[in-house]
Amino acid sequence: MLALRPVQLTDLPQLQQLARDSLVGVTSLPDDTERLREKILDSCASFEADVQVAGGENYFFVLQDLVSGRLAGCSEILSSTGCNEPFYSLRHRPFSSESRELNIQHGVPALSLCQDLSGQTLLRGFHIDAQRVRTPESELLSRARLMFIAAHPRRFAESVITEIVGFSTEDGQSPFWDAIGQHFFDLPYVEAERLCGLQSRTFLADLMPQYPIYVPMLPPAAQDCIGRVHPDGQEAFDILEREGFETNSYVDLFDAGPTLHARTANIRSISQSRHAIARQSNQIDARGRYLVSNDGLANYRAIVAELDVSADGPVALTPDMLEALGVTDGEQIRVVAL
Known part of the structure; x- marks a missing residue:
């Protein structure tokens, strides 16, 4: 059985291996011992903090x-963007111009550097072992974060976003970066993303062009990248799209990957999850597959289980399931259909 739980400092060696295997562009999972240690300690402090309003905590x-102790993946929630450093995006909208003398109005697609997405909860850092891609465990890794938000709404914003990794070639080349960022930093895409993971995006974003970039002036290969998902990021996109997330007019600063957005209250795993009472049972007449969690903070746990869930009755769980969730017979759990 696999369970999702908050990170611990003892996870550091395995996390570094996950970082080595992660997709280029997942800058929130740097392959650096000290940076990962800082992230873990910051997360531990966030789970322990008495939070009344989102203030940039990272979960x-x-x-x-649970049998081997091996980590199969990781994911994160930043409670509110823009609290600790500027949160930059590229706004993809037409830039309108007109000539009254010629009676001509024209709109040209343009990309503009902005901080419009500050103050929203950010899902990031999704990474799962290749052999578990498109399995229920992938759903658990992504969606159990949303059940955590449902359990602790005061800690998060009224809307949630995520940046999906944009297109790059198998050898780590990004046509979009090559057309824009390369000219300002003289760094290959892989190196720029590595530096962002080790430090922050702010120092690079501060040097990006402050004026609109007219899309038709970019090479066709770069234009094709705008809003395009990297093949290895498609599952993360698909899971959240089924949750009710939609693309908007913003793309990633460096690779032009799409940004997904949803109102927190409308997200499926938040709006459709419900509380139930756990009842211990050695045998379950399973009728469907569910995500199950407790409502804890530092002791938060979530699993996938085959269950029989009625409209308002208790939910039977095996002793192993109860142990994985850290709950006992008669305690409250949260469930949502997979």
């Missing part, structure tokens, strides 16, 4: 095989 989760 870092890991997916662990």
Whole structure:
């Protein structure tokens, strides 16, 4: 059985291996011992903090095989963007111009550097072992974060966004970066993303062009990248799209990957999850597959289980399930259909 739980400092060696295997562009999972240590300690402090309103806390989760102890993935929630450093995006909208003398109005697609998405909750850092891609465990890794938000709404914003990794070639080349960022930093895409993971995006974003970039003036290969998902990021996109997330007019600063957005109250795993009472049972007449969690903070746990869930009755869980969730017979749990 696999369970999602908050990260611990003892996870550091395995997390570094996950970082080595992660997709280029997942800058929130740097392959650097000290930076990962800082992230873990920051997350531990966030889970322990008495928070009344979102203030930039970072909640870092890991997916662990409870038998082997091996980590199979990780994911994060940043409670509010723009609290600790500027949060930059590219706004993709037409730039309108007109000539009254010629009676001509024209709109040209343009990309503009902005901080419009500050103050929203950010899902980030999604990474799962290749052999578990498109399995229920992927759903657990992504969606259990949303159940955590449902359990602790005061800690998060009224809307949630996520940046999906944009297109790059197998050898790590990004046509979009090559057309824009390369000219300002003289760095290859892989190196720029590595530096962002080790430090922050702010120092690079501050040097990006402050004026609109007219899309038709970019090479066709760069234009094709705008809003395009990297093949290895498609699952993360698909899971959240099923949750009710939609693309908007913003793309990633460096690779032009799409940004997904949803009102927190409308997200499926938040709006459709419900409380139930756990009842211990050695045998379950399973009728469907569910995500199950407790409503804890530092002791938060979530699993996938085959259950029989009625409209308002208790939910039977095996002793192993109860132990994985850290709850006992008669305690409250949260469930939502997979």
